[in-house]
Structure formats: C-alpha cells, structure tokens
Amino acid sequence: MKFKKNAVFFVALFVYSISIAQSNKSLEDFKPSLVNQQGKLFPQVNSERRVRASISAPEANKVQLDIGGVKYDMVKDDKGVWTGESAPQDEGFHYYQLNIDGASVPDPGTKYFYGAGRWGSGIEIPAVDQEFYTLKDVPHGLVSENIYFSKITNSFRRCFVYTPAGYEKDAKIRYPVLYLQHGSFEDETGWQTQGKANLILDNLIAAKKAIPMIIVMDNGYAYKPQSGEPNARPTSVFEEVVITEIIPMIDTKFRTIADREHRAIAGLSMGANQTMRIIMNNLDKFASYGGFSGTSNYPSTAEIDPATFLDGKFNDGAAFNKQIKVFWLGLGTKEPNPFPGSVGAFRKMLEKQGIKYVYYESEGTAHEWLTWRRSLHDFACRIFQ
Amino acid sequence: MKFKKNAVFFVALFVYSISIAQSNKSLEDFKPSLVNQQGKLFPQVNSERRVRASISAPEANKVQLDIGGVKYDMVKDDKGVWTGESAPQDEGFHYYQLNIDGASVPDPGTKYFYGAGRWGSGIEIPAVDQEFYTLKDVPHGLVSENIYFSKITNSFRRCFVYTPAGYEKDAKIRYPVLYLQHGSFEDETGWQTQGKANLILDNLIAAKKAIPMIIVMDNGYAYKPQSGEPNARPTSVFEEVVITEIIPMIDTKFRTIADREHRAIAGLSMGANQTMRIIMNNLDKFASYGGFSGTSNYPSTAEIDPATFLDGKFNDGAAFNKQIKVFWLGLGTKEPNPFPGSVGAFRKMLEKQGIKYVYYESEGTAHEWLTWRRSLHDFACRIFQ
Numbered sequence: 048m049k050f051k052k053n054a055v056f057f058v059a060l061f062v063y064s065i066s067i068a069q070s071n072k073s074l075e076d077f078k079p080s081l082v083n084q085q086g087k088l089f090p091q092v093n094s095e096r097r098v099r100a101s102i103s104a105p106e107a108n109k110v111q112l113d114i115g116g117v118k119y120d121m122v123k124d125d126k127g128v129w130t131g132e133s134a135p136q137d138e139g140f141h142y143y144q145l146n147i148d149g150a151s152v153p154d155p156g157t158k159y160f161y162g163a164g165r166w167g168s169g170i171e172i173p174a175v176d177q178e179f180y181t182l183k184d185v186p187h188g189l190v191s192e193n194i195y196f197s198k199i200t201n202s203f204r205r206c207f208v209y210t211p212a213g214y215e216k217d218a219k220i221r222y223p224v225l226y227l228q229h230g231s232f233e234d235e236t237g238w239q240t241q242g243k244a245n246l247i248l249d250n251l252i253a254a255k256k257a258i259p260m261i262i263v264m265d266n267g268y269a270y271k272p273q274s275g276e277p278n279a280r281p282t283s284v285f286e287e288v289v290i291t292e293i294i295p296m297i298d299t300k301f302r303t304i305a306d307r308e309h310r311a312i313a314g315l316s317m318g319a320n321q322t323m324r325i326i327m328n329n330l331d332k333f334a335s336y337g338g339f340s341g342t343s344n345y346p347s348t349a350e351i352d353p354a355t356f357l358d359g360k361f362n363d364g365a366a367f368n369k370q371i372k373v374f375w376l377g378l379g380t381k382e383p384n385p386f387p388g389s390v391g392a393f394r395k396m397l398e399k400q401g402i403k404y405v406y407y408e409s410e411g412t413a414h415e416w417l418t419w420r421r422s423l424h425d426f427a428c429r430i431f432q
Numbered sequence: 433m434k435f436k437k438n439a440v441f442f443v444a445l446f447v448y449s450i451s452i453a454q455s456n457k458s459l460e461d462f463k464p465s466l467v468n469q470q471g472k473l474f475p476q477v478n479s480e481r482r483v484r485a486s487i488s489a490p491e492a493n494k495v496q497l498d499i500g501g502v503k504y505d506m507v508k509d510d511k512g513v514w515t516g517e518s519a520p521q522d523e524g525f526h527y528y529q530l531n532i533d534g535a536s537v538p539d540p541g542t543k544y545f546y547g548a549g550r551w552g553s554g555i556e557i558p559a560v561d562q563e564f565y566t567l568k569d570v571p572h573g574l575v576s577e578n579i580y581f582s583k584i585t586n587s588f589r590r591c592f593v594y595t596p597a598g599y600e601k602d603a604k605i606r607y608p609v610l611y612l613q614h615g616s617f618e619d620e621t622g623w624q625t626q627g628k629a630n631l632i633l634d635n636l637i638a639a640k641k642a643i644p645m646i647i648v649m650d651n652g653y654a655y656k657p658q659s660g661e662p663n664a665r666p667t668s669v670f671e672e673v674v675i676t677e678i679i680p681m682i683d684t685k686f687r688t689i690a691d692r693e694h695r696a697i698a699g700l701s702m703g704a705n706q707t708m709r710i711i712m713n714n715l716d717k718f719a720s721y722g723g724f725s726g727t728s729n730y731p732s733t734a735e736i737d738p739a740t741f742l743d744g745k746f747n748d749g750a751a752f753n754k755q756i757k758v759f760w761l762g763l764g765t766k767e768p769n770p771f772p773g774s775v776g777a778f779r780k781m782l783e784k785q786g787i788k789y790v791y792y793e794s795e796g797t798a799h800e801w802l803t804w805r806r807s808l809h810d811f812a813c814r815i816f817q
Binding site for chain 2: 084102103104105106107108109110127145147148149150151152153155158159164165166167182184187189190191192193194195196203208215218239245300301
C-alpha cells in the first residue's frame with residue numbers, strides 16, 4: 048500500500064512536471080507586433096498573446112522584458128542576443144520597456160508612445176474586435192497639429208484636431224465637436240496614436256454609424272505660471288483654458304456648430320474626472336459626456352451624497368435628464384481597484400437620482416487603451432444623433 | 433646646458449599636460465537639451481557644444497555615448513549612474529544613441545526622431561541663428577497628417593501637409609504648394625520634427641519674408657508591389673506616385689493654385705536627387721527647384737556631359753532659364769565627400785551651360801539638419817515671389 052501510494056504520487060508529480068513544462072513552452076506562431084518600427088522583426092506576439100522580445104547585448108549580465116508590472120528574464124544565445132517571453136497579455140495596446148543591467152530603456156524595435164510619464168515602447172496584441180480600429184481603404188479624415196499660445200498658462204500649448212473626411216470639400220458644412228481627453232501621465236498625442244481615434248471615426252463615419260464630427264485632443268495638464276514662492280503647489284487651470292481659450296479658438300479656426308447641443312466632452316481616467324467637472328460647471332457649453340474608466344469621485348468608493356457632491360450638480364435628476372443628451376460611463380471588466388468601486392458608487396448615485404445614463408463594459412480589458420478605444424467607438428455612435 | 437635643456441623640456445611637458453587636462457575638462461554650464469522629454473534633466477549641452485548624457489545602469493560593465501560616429505566612455509558613480517561627455521559637436525540637430533554592454537538603445541531622456549533608419553534619440557545644439565526656427569508667438573499654421581491609399585504601391589501611405597496661418601479664414605484664397613522631401617533612411621516625419629519646417633515658415637510668413645504657401649511632406653520610398661520573384665529588386669515608383677496620386681490628391685483636398693508657376697519641389701540629399709529628376713521630367717508640373725545637399729549626379733564627382741546627363745535636360749541653357757523660375761542649390765561647409773565634389777561638378781556644368789541658379793552655403797554645418805533648416809529658410813523666401 049505504502050509503495051503504491053508513493054508510486055501514484057511520483058507518477059502524479061511526473062505528469063504535473065510535464066504539464067508545467069508544456070505550459071511554459073510558447074506556441075511558435077509569433078509574428079512582429081503591428082507597432083514595430085518598419086522592418087523590425089522584434090518584438091513579436093503569438094496566438095497565446097505572449098510577447099517575445101529580443102535584443103543584442105553581448106556584454107550584458109542580465110536583460111529583462113518588463114511588461115504589465117512583471118519582469119521576465121531573457122536568455123542570451125551564443126551570438127550575444129537576448130530573447131525572452133512574457134506570460135499571455137490582455138488584448139490591445141500595452142506600454143513596456145527593457146531592462147539591461149539595471150537600465151530601463153525603450154526597446155529599439157518598436158515605435159514610441161507617450162504614456163506612464165515618458166516616451167517609450169508599446170506593443171499591440173491583436174484583439175477579437177480589432178476591425179473597428181484597423182486602417183482600411185475608406186475616406187480618411189485629417190489629424191492636424193495646432194500650436195497656440197495660452198495667456199492663462201503663459202506657455203505654448205498644442206492640440207490635435209481631427210476633421211472628418213470631406214471637411215475640405217464643402218465650405219458651407221459645419222460640424223459638431225467632441226473634446227476628448229487623455230489620462231494621467233499621458234498627453235495630447237495619446238488619442239490619435241495608441242487611441243486610434245482617427246481610424247475609429249473614419250470607420251464609423253464610412254459605415255454611417257457616427258455623425259461626421261470634429262475631435263479636439265488637447266493636453267489635460269495646464270497650470271498657472273509659477274508664483275516663484277518656494278514649494279508652491281501648481282494650480283490647475285485646465286477648465287479655464289478649455290472654456291476661454293480652446294473652445295473660442297476651435298470655433299474660430301474650424302467650421303463648428305458652436306452651441307451646447309453640438310458639443311460633447313469625454314475623457315479617460317483622469318480625463319474622465321476632469322471632463323465631468325468641466326461639463327457640470329459649463330452646461331451652457333456641452334450637452335453630452337463620456338467618462339471612460341473614471342468618475343469625479345475617484346478614488347473614493349464610498350456612497351455619494353448628491354446634495355454635496357460636485358456642489359449638488361446631480362441633485363435634481365429630472366433637470367439633469369432634460370439638460371444632458373448623452374451621459375455615458377464605461378469600464379473594462381479587468382480594471383483594478385479603485386475603479387470598479389468608485390465608478391460603481393457613482394452609478395449607484397445616478398440610479399438613486401433617477402438619472403439616465405449609458406453603461407458600457409469592455410470584456411477582458413483592464414485600465415488600458417483597448418478599453419478606451421472601445422469606449423470611444425460606442426460613445427461616438429451615440430452623440431450628435 | 434644639457435641640464436637646462438632638460439629643465440625647459442620638462443617645464444614645457446608640464447605646461448602641456450596642464451593644458452591637456454584643462455581642454456578635457458568641460459565648462460560646467462550644461463543645460464538640458466531642447467528636445468528632451470518633459471521634465472528630463474539629461475542629456476545636456478554646454479556652451480562648448482559638448483553633450484553630456486547620463487543613465488542609471490547599476491549592473492552594467494560599460495556604457496557609452498555614441499554620437500557623431502564616436503563612442504565616448506561614460507563613468508559610473510557610487511549610485512550606479514553613468515555619465516559622460518562628447519567632444520564639441522556642430523550646431524544644430526544630431527541623432528545619437530547609448531550603448532549599454534553592447535546594446536544600442538535610445539536614450540530614455542530624449543524625444544525620438546526617425547532618421548538613420550530607425551526611431552531614436554536626438555539632441556539639439558543651440559545655433560547662432562536659431563531664432564529663425566524658434567517657436568514664437570506669431571500666427572501658426574497647421575500640420576495635418578493625411579493618410580491615403582496608393583494604388584500604384586498597393587499600400588497605405590502618409591503625407592504631412594502644412595497649411596499657413598489664416599488658411600481656414602478665407603475659403604476663397606488659394607495657395608502655392610512646395611513639395612518637400614526628406615533624405616535616405618528618413619521619412620515623412622522628418623521635415624516637421626527635426627526639420628522644423630512649420631516653425632520656419634510660420635516665422636518667415638509672419639515677417640512677410642515668404643509668401644504664404646502649403647507644404648507637402650511625403651515619403652520618398654515608394655515601390656511597385658513585389659512580383660514574388662525571389663531576389664527581385666524593388667522598383668521605385670516615387671515619381672509616378674507624386675505625379676499621378678499625390679499632386680491630384682493635394683489639388684483636390686487643399687485650396688492650391690494648381691499650375692506649374694505655383695508649384696515648387698525640393699528635397700535634401702536623396703530627396704534632392706529624386707526631386708531634381710522629378711522636376712526635369714515634369715516641367716509642366718513645377719517651375720522651381722531646391723536641392724539641399726544633393727544633386728542627381730551623386731555620388732559621382734566627375735565632369736558632367738550635359739548632352740547625356742538626365743537625357744540632356746540641361747543641354748539648352750537658354751531654354752532652361754526661361755522655364756525655371758528658381759533653381760537653388762545649397763551645401764554645408766563641413767559636408768563630407770562625395771557631396772562637395774558631386775555638387776561642385778554639377779555647378780560647373782550649370783555654369784558652362786549658362787544656367788542661372790542660386791548657391792547657398794551653410795557655415796559650419798555638415799550633412800545634417802541645420803544645413804537643411806537654413807536651406808529651407810533661404811529657399812522659401814525666393815519662391816512664388
């Protein structure tokens with residue numbers, strides 16, 4: 048009996064070891080990532096959504112692939128080339144970097160993206176629904192870099208402006224405008240690079256699922272010029288810049304329909320928080336709102352008192368429903384705390400107040416760009432209709 | 433006497449040693465480069481135009497700053513931070529990289545630029561005349577990303593289009609167009625990032641030194657779809673793409689003056705070579721040309737026979753002078769071989785043929801972007817006048 052038990056145990060251990068070894072072996076169907084630099088073979092992604100990175104570093108002692116908060120050791124071959132793989136990643140876009148003997152550097156194989164507070168590498172894991180943001184042979188809008196001087200911040204600022212296909216053709220047609228904001232440690236470049244806002248709208252407009260619209264993507268960081276006082280905390284003046292500088296500039300420079308019904312504002316994460324405050328403080332300017340993975344009670348998950356929250360702006364549900372055309376919230380099913388809790392508490396408040404809103408869930412995505420691409424895709428179909 | 437001689441020798445050696453030590457010690461007035469990522473203190477540049485790079489790499493054995501074709505060893509401090517300096521660099525913009533234990537990687541301190549066949553680090557050495565490309569509080573044009581599908585190459589392509597300030601205001605005003613090309617191993621992003629074409633034109637137009645114009649910056653690499661034959665050399669179809677796809681698209685999408693007198697074409701290095709061929713083959717399309725650090729006889733420095741060169745297009749000097757409004761050539765005084773020789777041979781041919789042209793020299797610059805910024809600045813003032 049004893050011997051038999053042991054035999055079973057060892058057989059079980061042997062089978063278990065094989066399955067471990069198998070699960071650690073990646074499927075060999077790796078392909079170069081879609082956001083690699085032209086002609087670069089690495090990084091690659093396989094059908095299990097593993098990332099394989101590779102870099103020549105003949106004299107290095109230790110090279111790691113640093114993605115999704117985990118550092119994966121890479122292995123050196125006899126030519127000095129280090130290669131390594133990550134565990135399966137979520138579908139969509141992720142920031143990552145390499146670590147070479149303690150130095151955190153971009154992977155020279157990829158294009159670079161601004162996020163996590165720095166220009167660095169990104170990788171694209173093919174998604175089940177990627178068609179909606181794929182570059183196709185449909186009419187394409189333009190994305191224009193627009194530099195301006197802000198008197199409020201005493202600095203040069205920049206926004207990118209999407210004008211839909213056909214904007215140049217008929218000088219009499221005017222368009223509604225969506226103001227679309229990035230998240231924390233990101234900037235005005237995020238929505239049209241990793242966000243693919245232009246391709247999403249090109250495809251939606253070509254399929255007649257969204258109304259042709261202008262999209263303005265500015266930088267959510269805007270501060271009063273420093274007073275010179277030591278340790279003075281910078282004062283955010285983003286709302287003032289939006290209302291008194293950006294909107295008048297856009298309405299002058301582009302053929303907009305310059306009223307609240309034809310103006311929407313949306314943002315992701317920090318941008319969702321900022322833009323909710325902006326619309327609620329400026330209901331004469333905007334009629335629709337999109338909060339992608341964020342609400343203004345962030346990071347609190349506590350019950351919200353509508354009498355006091357945002358100066359009671361959500362206290363009169365009936366008045367709110369009359370004024371707001373689209374109030375849209377979205378979240379990925381894999382978002383980390385505190386997002387599910389804080390967005391959940393916000394939704395409970397809306398429901399208690401009888402406020403009508405759209406709620407969207409992005410399946411299998413976290414606090415990352417595929418959640419927000421999908422959010423924009425859903426939101427853009429609902430506004431200005 | 434002998435002793436005295438030796439003493440003089442040793443004193444001289446001592447003085448010489450001091451001066452060596454002094455010349456190796458950098459002036460401590462380093463400032464962060466203007467093209468650093470926001471908030472990044474390194475790389476830096478001092479008034480001697482030395483570049484100082486710095487990166488944390490605690491476990492590395494060897495870290496080098498690789499700039500201008502020279503690798504400079506960096507030195508590790510007790511916190512694992514490596515720092516090192518280059519010899520003085522030329523004024524203007526330079527590509528560079530770091531080497532960490534044999535891995536060539538971008539410096540995580542800088543923004544990234546496409547050049548030398550890859551997205552990588554760049555540094556900006558202040559120039560004596562940098563005012564002309566400095567971002568100033570003047571009216572700014574827009575730079576638009578324009579995606580299109582090319583039937584000739586069977587691929588998506590992209591150009592950036594500069595429209596001058598005020599373009600949006602009056603829908604009746606039409607503008608001349610400059611087609612402006614990058615060099616080899618660069619792409620359509622070069623002219624408005626490292627080239628600063630938009631800022632150069634914004635400043636020139638605000639000062640009424642240049643006529644408001646549209647600038648089209650496309651990608652000079654365009655090939656026939658691969659036949660599938662093994663080892664088939666790709667056939668460049670850039671001229672065909674320019675003439676039959678890009679120009680008609682620009683003339684449809686933008687308010688251009690669509691005739692040869694209001695169309696100019698220019699390029700740098702490989703782009704100078706390409707665009708010279710394009711204008712000479714299409715004199716019905718363009719009337720002005722700018723060759724920045726390049727000519728179509730490249731890399732030859734031999735005497736040119738105008739009867740045969742480019743199918744005899746330069747053979748009739750008088751006819752040439754009637755047809756071409758501006759024929760412009762430029763070169764940096766520090767350009768390496770074969771550029772001085774090949775451009776020199778080309779100029780000799782022009783002079784022999786009695787062809788009128790402008791020749792510009794950029795003082796103290798090599799085959800790099802300050803030469804080309806200055807070239808654009810000079811050229812843009814002369815066209816469409």
